[in-house]
Amino acid sequence: MTQTRHYLALDGLRGIAALAVVSLHVAEYFRLPVQPGHAYLAVDFFFMLSGFVIAHAYESRLRRGMGVARFLAVRLIRLQPLVLLGVALGTGAYLLHGGTGVASVLLAAAANALLLPSPFLLWLRPWAFPLDTPLWSLAFEIWINLLYALSFRLLTRRTLGLALALGAGLVLAVSLTHGGLNVGFAWQDFPLGSARVLFPFVMGVMLSRYAGMGAWRPAWAHALCVPLLVILCAPAFGGGWYDSAAVLLLFPALLLAAAHAPASRHLDPLWRWLGLVSYPVYVVHYPFVVVVSNLLKSAHAGPAAAWAGAGATILLVVVFAALAEKFYDAPVRAWASRRPSVSTTGAGYDKATR
Numbered sequence: 001m002t003q004t005r006h007y008l009a010l011d012g013l014r015g016i017a018a019l020a021v022v023s024l025h026v027a028e029y030f031r032l033p034v035q036p037g038h039a040y041l042a043v044d045f046f047f048m049l050s051g052f053v054i055a056h057a058y059e060s061r062l063r064r065g066m067g068v069a070r071f072l073a074v075r076l077i078r079l080q081p082l083v084l085l086g087v088a089l090g091t092g093a094y095l096l097h098g099g100t101g102v103a104s105v106l107l108a109a110a111a112n113a114l115l116l117p118s119p120f121l122l123w124l125r126p127w128a129f130p131l132d133t134p135l136w137s138l139a140f141e142i143w144i145n146l147l148y149a150l151s152f153r154l155l156t157r158r159t160l161g162l163a164l165a166l167g168a169g170l171v172l173a174v175s176l177t178h179g180g181l182n183v184g185f186a187w188q189d190f191p192l193g194s195a196r197v198l199f200p201f202v203m204g205v206m207l208s209r210y211a212g213m214g215a216w217r218p219a220w221a222h223a224l225c226v227p228l229l230v231i232l233c234a235p236a237f238g239g240g241w242y243d244s245a246a247v248l249l250l251f252p253a254l255l256l257a258a259a260h261a262p263a264s265r266h267l268d269p270l271w272r273w274l275g276l277v278s279y280p281v282y283v284v285h286y287p288f289v290v291v292v293s294n295l296l297k298s299a300h301a302g303p304a305a306a307w308a309g310a311g312a313t314i315l316l317v318v319v320f321a322a323l324a325e326k327f328y329d330a331p332v333r334a335w336a337s338r339r340p341s342v343s344t345t346g347a348g349y350d351k352a353t354r
Contacts, residue, residue, distance in 0.1 A: 007258070007261075008275070009224070009258040009259070009267075010049060010053070010275075011275025012258075012267070012275065013049075013224065013255075014046065014049055015271070015273075015275055015281075016274065017042035017046065017228065018279070018282040019281065019314075021039055022282075022285045022289070022314055022317055023039060024039035024040065026289055026314060029289050029290060029293035030296065036233040037235045037236035037237070038180075038232055038233070038236065039232045040182045041243060041246050043184075044196055044200050044246075044247045044251065045200070045251050046137065047137075047141065047196065047197050047201045047204070048201065048203055048204040048251050048252070049204060050141055050201060050204060051144075051148075051202060052205070052255060053208070054145060055204065059152075059208075062149065062152045071145075072145075072146055075145050075146075077333050078333065079141075079142060081328065081332040082280055082283040082284065082329050083283065085283070085284060085324060086131075086132040086283040086284050086287070087109050088109075089132070089284055089287040089288075090109075090112075090286065090287045090290075091106070091109045091131050093291050101121070101123075105131070108120040112135055115135060115139040115142055117129065117139065119187055126186050127187060128185060132283070132284075132286050133185055134282055134285070135283070136184060136193060137193070137197075138283075140184070140197040143197075148201070155205070160202055161206075163202045164202045164203060164206065167195075167198035167201075167203075170194075170195035170199065171195065171199050171244055171247055172240075175243045176239075176240035176241070178240070179240055180239055181196055181243040184196055207255060219261075219262060221257045221258050221261035222261050224258050228254055276325055277321045279329075280325045280329060281317060281318060281321040284321055285321070289317075292309055292312070292313045295309075296309045
């Protein structure tokens with residue numbers, strides 16, 4: 001990347017947040033007694049990172065005349081290859097398991113592959129994206145990205161401030177009403193995901209535009225993975241007030257400080273690798289978790305086997321994600337970016353968003 005700066009410490013935080021989501025699903029499906037009680041807030045952190053990096057990477061291009069269609073094509077090239085892989089894995093796992101309702105599965109797969117919620121498998125799982133549940137957040141991400149591009153020239157400091165205030169009100173209302181922000185992934189509460197995406201995305205845009213990247217380069221910013229882990233892995237307590245404070249106050253502070261992290265000869269390679277695998281880890285892990293946990297349940301595995309299976313699943317997910325990024329996602333995106341309809345400067349790099 002030659003035109004924009006690569007924030008490696010943010011890559012590291014994003015990778016850690018993705019692993020926290022995997023750990024949460026593993027703990028739930030393997031019925032482990034210890035769970036990262038607030039790891040679902042990683043999604044809100046992802047939305048904030050997306051706003052920050054989208055504004056950083058694309059605002060100058062949009063000002064120079066980059067059209068909405070081209071912007072959307074670039075975003076879909078970044079997101080869609082792994083979306084298709086995640087849906088294919090989820091569909092294949094279900095069909096190989098011998099599940100019934102093949103027509104419903106294929107209809108759900110078609111909808112989910114287009115990042116649309118599906119009601120076709122509610123009898124199996126009450127989720128909006130039943131074959132690869134984490135895709136629900138990507139649906140809201142692509143829509144907020146499109147809204148950003150469409151309204152780009154209207155996004156002054158004033159309008160962004162109004163959107164931020166509205167988003168903060170939605171976060172508080174949903175969080176306090178529902179006892180937290182763990183909403184938006186089920187079919188019945190899918191619209192509530194819009195309340196989760198507005199504030200963090202707009203906050204990310206505002207931090208990118210107005211916070212400034214001055215000479216301040218604190219070395220301790222590389223250690224911000226620790227407070228992020230504490231926030232995400234804390235036991236389930238505090239309800240809506242905890243989640244609201246994390247999203248409205250703590251995440252913006254973490255993002256801003258991490259964006260100022262200086263180069264580190266020892267840590268930057270780790271952050272870079274975590275950034276590379278974070279998106280595939282997030283997108284492909286769900287089918288692995290479901291399949292392995294079902295195998296252990298059918299074998300009536302005990303607690304020791306559950307812990308071993310959980311660890312093996314996380315390792316399997318990370319290895320598969322790394323291979324998928326290198327041998328599938330990166331080549332497909334490179335090929336798609338060379339198509340005549342897509343600018344080579346517009347699609348070459350977007351790894352700092354999910």
